Amino acid sequence: MLSLTEENYLKAIYHLSDGGTKAVLTNELAESLATKAASVTDMIKKLSVKNVISYEKYYGVKITRQGKAQALSIIRKHRLWETFLVQQLNFSWDEVHEVAEQLEHIQSPLLIEKLDEFLGFPSVDPHGEPIPDKNGKIKIQSSAMLSEMLPGYKGSIVAVKDSDSGLLKYLDKIGGTPGKKIKLISKEEYDDSLEIELDNMKVSISKIVSQKILVTA
């Protein structure tokens, strides 16, 4: 059983390691958690005693199978709650993150099972991120950056790789939310801005924005 703080460290390690594929450094973790390196070192020791990460001095941490399972369970809860907030309570998708950060720590397997069922066993959250199933399995939707696609491309938005509330609000306004059909009309050569079509409306987006949007490959 992990404490709330331990859960947050584990989740950060999972994300920073790209799902457990690479080691995470002390300073990365400190920055990500808005804390100091010394605190991270202390916590790392605790987490490795609990066998959710393995740790070698000066070389960073790696998440264990056990740790990965626990991280996925937290992520599952986070994404189910976000889905609930947006679909049922009419939150906008830029408002849900902080609340889900709290709700993800509620301990009740029964609650999560029932919530999952209530929501109709969704496979992605409102941002398009996949929701791990009860066993931690993630269904991967193959995707590519919108900025990489060629004029004429038709598909739909898979996810938005940013949690900045300003960007989310902007995308919401132009209709650029996960699940939406999208067409790439043309690309402007001098600044790589894109002319796209959403909800039968043409709109121009900057290169920076096009690099945050993942679409079906």
Next chain:
Amino acid sequence: MLSLTEENYLKAIYHLSDGGTKAVLTNELAESLATKAASVTDMIKKLSVKNVISYEKYYGVKITRQGKAQALSIIRKHRLWETFLVQQLNFSWDEVHEVAEQLEHIQSPLLIEKLDEFLGFPSVDPHGEPIPDKNGKIKIQSSAMLSEMLPGYKGSIVAVKDSDSGLLKYLDKIGGTPGKKIKLISKEEYDDSLEIELDNMKVSISKIVSQKILVTA
């Protein structure tokens, strides 16, 4: 802003003082929170610095107006969540308490407003306890024990004064949950058992059960 622990102390003080009407002693609080008197003394000092209780050594604590407002807000959250769990997620009413104990500490006024609206602004929770409104106002439903009513009585169930899971399950089976319409058909003289009608079905209940059920007066 109160910590989770402080919130739990404050809630216990509110309940033990019957809504702020009487002082609460250190040992009562220690027993109710399954902790030691020494810990209670420490926490009492912190809470009185925060002006949610007033405290005089050796004389117990009294909740302040501020403290009462905060306690009511927590109770409101608890009861709204219980309502959600039972009405929407199909929890049975004997399973919800522990989960609601966790959910009541989520900090998000917007969440609670939206949840309240989603549930249709309920005035009582699944156990029949009143849900304080946004301003902490409680609508008191005048009620009486079912065992005191006369044959011919028509009204509805206000609350069930027991948290025994066996009784709750039994009442759930016969349709005797808070909010339900109920008629008193007849009373058996020799054992005070009652013939009642619930969901257009006649059923007989014992005296003991009839003393646990509160109905509209």
Next chain:
DNA sequence: ATATTTTTTTAGACTAGTCTAAACTTTTAT
């Protein structure tokens, strides 16, 4: 009214989590 019992508070210690400052490794630059 005084002694005994009960209740409450204080004192001091412990764990979880955090911090600053100093020490120690590793990496990078010359």
Next chain:
DNA sequence: ATAAAAGTTTAGACTAGTCTAAAAAAATAT
């Protein structure tokens, strides 16, 4: 290859919350 810089860990201290044991106050019994 060695010095400087960057990154990491240790040492020691602090807050929140808890505990045990002892002291102090209040209530009760004789």
